[in-house]
Amino acid sequence: xxxxTARVAAARSRGEGSGPRRRGGGVRALYAGNARxxxxxxxxxxxxxNWIVVLTGVxxxxxYLLSLGVGLGGYVTGVTDPAGHPISYAxxxxxxxxxxxxxxxxxxxxxxxxxxxxxxxxxxQGMLAxxxxxxxxxxxxxxxxxxxGGVYGTIFLVVMTALGLNLxxxxxxxLPALLLIAFGFxxxxxxxxSYLKTFQHMDWIQFVMLPMFLLSATFYPLTVYSEPxxxxxxxxxxxxxxxxxxxxxxxxxxxxxLVHVAYYAVMVAxxxxxxxxxxxxxxxx
Amino acid sequence: xxxxxxxAGSGSGAQPSAAGRAYPTxxxxxxxxxxxxRLGPLxxxxxxxxxMSKFGVTMIAxxxxxxxxxxxxxxxxxxxxxxxxVGPGGANGPVSYIEFVAPALLVTAGTLVATxxxxxxxxxxxxxxxxxxxMNAAPxxxxxxxxxxxxxxxxxxxxxxTIYYLVIxxxxxxxxxxxxxxxxIGLLAGFSWTLVAAYAATIxxxxxxxxxxxxxxxxxxxxxxxxxxxxxxxxxxxxxxGWLSPLWHASELGRQVAYGPTEPLWLTLVHLAxxxxxxxxxxxxxxxxxxxRLDK
Amino acid sequence: xxHALSRVNDVSEPVIHAAGxxxxxxxxxxxxxxxxxxxxxESFGLLGPNGAGKSTTMRMVGAVSTRTAGELSILGLDxxxxxxxxxxxxxxVPQQDNLDMELQARENLLVYGRYFGLPRRVIAQRADELxxxxxxxxxxxxxxxxxxxxxxxxLTIARALINDPRILLLDEPTTGLDPQARHILWxxxxxxxxxxxxxxxxxxxxxxxxxxxxxxxxxxKGRIMAEGSPSALIxxxxxxxxLEVRFGSDRNADAAxxxxxxxxxGERIEELPDRVLVYADNGEHALAAVIESGLEPVxxxxxxxxxxxxxxxxxxxxxxx
Numbered sequence: 001x002x003x004x005t006a007r008v009a010a011a012r013s014r015g016e017g018s019g020p021r022r023r024g025g026g027v028r029a030l031y032a033g034n035a036r037x038x039x040x041x042x043x044x045x046x047x048x049x050n051w052i053v054v055l056t057g058v059x060x061x062x063x064y065l066l067s068l069g070v071g072l073g074g075y076v077t078g079v080t081d082p083a084g085h086p087i088s089y090a091x092x093x094x095x096x097x098x099x100x101x102x103x104x105x106x107x108x109x110x111x112x113x114x115x116x117x118x119x120x121x122x123x124x125q126g127m128l129a130x131x132x133x134x135x136x137x138x139x140x141x142x143x144x145x146x147x148x149g150g151v152y153g154t155i156f157l158v159v160m161t162a163l164g165l166n167l168x169x170x171x172x173x174x175l176p177a178l179l180l181i182a183f184g185f186x187x188x189x190x191x192x193x194s195y196l197k198t199f200q201h202m203d204w205i206q207f208v209m210l211p212m213f214l215l216s217a218t219f220y221p222l223t224v225y226s227e228p229x230x231x232x233x234x235x236x237x238x239x240x241x242x243x244x245x246x247x248x249x250x251x252x253x254x255x256x257x258l259v260h261v262a263y264y265a266v267m268v269a270x271x272x273x274x275x276x277x278x279x280x281x282x283x284x285x
Numbered sequence: 286x287x288x289x290x291x292x293a294g295s296g297s298g299a300q301p302s303a304a305g306r307a308y309p310t311x312x313x314x315x316x317x318x319x320x321x322x323r324l325g326p327l328x329x330x331x332x333x334x335x336x337m338s339k340f341g342v343t344m345i346a347x348x349x350x351x352x353x354x355x356x357x358x359x360x361x362x363x364x365x366x367x368x369x370x371v372g373p374g375g376a377n378g379p380v381s382y383i384e385f386v387a388p389a390l391l392v393t394a395g396t397l398v399a400t401x402x403x404x405x406x407x408x409x410x411x412x413x414x415x416x417x418x419x420m421n422a423a424p425x426x427x428x429x430x431x432x433x434x435x436x437x438x439x440x441x442x443x444x445x446x447t448i449y450y451l452v453i454x455x456x457x458x459x460x461x462x463x464x465x466x467x468x469x470i471g472l473l474a475g476f477s478w479t480l481v482a483a484y485a486a487t488i489x490x491x492x493x494x495x496x497x498x499x500x501x502x503x504x505x506x507x508x509x510x511x512x513x514x515x516x517x518x519x520x521x522x523x524x525x526x527g528w529l530s531p532l533w534h535a536s537e538l539g540r541q542v543a544y545g546p547t548e549p550l551w552l553t554l555v556h557l558a559x560x561x562x563x564x565x566x567x568x569x570x571x572x573x574x575x576x577x578r579l580d581k
Numbered sequence: 582x583x584h585a586l587s588r589v590n591d592v593s594e595p596v597i598h599a600a601g602x603x604x605x606x607x608x609x610x611x612x613x614x615x616x617x618x619x620x621x622x623e624s625f626g627l628l629g630p631n632g633a634g635k636s637t638t639m640r641m642v643g644a645v646s647t648r649t650a651g652e653l654s655i656l657g658l659d660x661x662x663x664x665x666x667x668x669x670x671x672x673x674v675p676q677q678d679n680l681d682m683e684l685q686a687r688e689n690l691l692v693y694g695r696y697f698g699l700p701r702r703v704i705a706q707r708a709d710e711l712x713x714x715x716x717x718x719x720x721x722x723x724x725x726x727x728x729x730x731x732x733x734x735x736l737t738i739a740r741a742l743i744n745d746p747r748i749l750l751l752d753e754p755t756t757g758l759d760p761q762a763r764h765i766l767w768x769x770x771x772x773x774x775x776x777x778x779x780x781x782x783x784x785x786x787x788x789x790x791x792x793x794x795x796x797x798x799x800x801x802k803g804r805i806m807a808e809g810s811p812s813a814l815i816x817x818x819x820x821x822x823x824l825e826v827r828f829g830s831d832r833n834a835d836a837a838x839x840x841x842x843x844x845x846x847g848e849r850i851e852e853l854p855d856r857v858l859v860y861a862d863n864g865e866h867a868l869a870a871v872i873e874s875g876l877e878p879v880x881x882x883x884x885x886x887x888x889x890x891x892x893x894x895x896x897x898x899x900x901x902x
Contacts, residue, residue, distance in 0.1 A: 308621060314657075320698025
């Protein structure tokens, strides 16, 4: 990704109104307990306009799995599950791809999508003119992203099972794990987005995500790094996501799972606190 | 003195008409078209480069950061797990994994810049920020606009692949000095996607076609193209995707100059011819489509 | 320069000549064979409702749209052969601004001047003069995105003048602008006209046509319905004054019938959904006659005839629907 995408988004956003107008009111004005209506609108919009785009989103991780799992897999030896048992490269990489796609989807939905609607689209303006508050919208967008991520994740897990890459029954738990990962990234992503002012800032999000995608024990185990780098990677959110999903699909259950889950719980909490605080500042003065 | 009567340019020699304005002779009229007819694409590229310079910091940061991370991830990280043979070495002896993968990563980077400019870049100029329409109202023709935009894309690609090449040198992953030819090969790899530009120019209503194109066409052509592992590693039924993919041809071509030759000369020439043919066909098609689209 | 040799553009020759000019898209005839000539220095208008074929005509004259049939020459050149040469002499203000939103105001002029192959030094000097002309000096470094609608329009006009064009084409120059912005724009265009630039403009605003055009053609459904100066058109196709009377939505039709029955009242009566128009040389007399007949209009207005009335007369339809 580069500046062109940001320029396109900026160009398309023109003439779409000058952003949501401010409204007064108490804290209650932020949230009306009706995020569901935002989700419903999103689903209707998806069904009527871009279902083919959503549909093709399914094939993306499958292509990755075929290429890297099958092609590269014939090539690579010596990978293990988080508990140290040798596994095939395809079984090693598939859960990582799952976690990465959960991250990508959540980040896209909570940054580009939300930034566009927040600053330019007439959508939020219209919604805020009703009884909905900004937090309804924020939660609604996140839920929508989770729903989409959940559908992709389920299909991908079915493909993995068909290819014999789910090594344990615990793979079923990978689905809720994916939703947690997506929730974590979406909530942080939305918090960051609420601070951004121009589309050009979006490029820097890509800039952080690329190294995380390539280096977080996705394509090879952490052990290839020296110790300081290992510590650094282990502090990054994607590594926890990859390890969490990989433990579940390979059946390498251990106490570390709790650490991963806790990491994401904290992410969700921090993201929501900042998002709420920021939305209040933006919309309620 | 008002702007509009100052320095009438080419018409300054003519006599004033009844209304007090100078009207040029036929010869003078014909002369005013000469420079735009000859240099039109350069003027278009000049405009685009001026816009790009506003995003220069992001562009350079991305162009530098990306090869560092990819070469580290594949060439250093993944390489520790690679036990298989990465294919024949050339004149310089056996080939390491990073040497094998570096040329492919470079041509992939050229491809990424190209597909971005050939999709979003084209529709930006035709629709979202329709500067192409404005150029066409001036003496620049549709085909010149396409060539100018491609020229600009070439500058962007050159910057990207040159930085990539330098980073490869930094990693010590370039056995042959002839590897410098990866820069024009990276450019050719990018231009082999001009058909994408032709398709983009046909889009009038944006319904997520680019996302579909990216996932259904560009992604498989990228993943099944013998970039990070030899094509022969794939099951036989997937290999034809690689034969079609410009990336496979460009990667193999790149490997010939980086550490080759690893294949018969005729095959190298096939790579070259295939890429050139794709670039030429897409370029001509895109010119025709844009010309027709602007003439409405 | 060899200006002493072949001078095709004698002062009396039109700078634009169209005969049987036609444009067909598939089954749709956008322009159905129109004829007009524009002499140098004239301000010429195409007046008509949306979809009348004005913009298509403008694009053909602007040498960006190939004609389907007919004759067209601009400055003696055929756009099919000499598109770039013709466009080098034109300034074009399209219906929708296509300024580069990513550049600053002055940069827009700089890049545009390059398309004509002009040297950078000349462009830089003209850009400053034109920003002054467009009253945008203090906006030179503003991004186009941040300009108001009227400012963008003036910048587009400044851009269209960067090549010192012989002919300026303006497609609905003031549509969507507020009254104040329109008046500033008209003033700028009037200056250009005074300096001898040939103006060709389309509009669906009567006041604009009356303000700016020496001569105009009324276009409807791709054909020319009438031609002349604004005052001549009004003289020829309407009365001096018009009486507008309103009776309330339900009663207008009935009232129109009864007014029609009054002997010797006006030349013509038009019944519109919301009012009745009585065409008469003396509107006050007509109003007196209406009231005398026992009708009681809710409101009444006597005004001078305008091009709107001409259009209504010629097509039976209002110009702005």
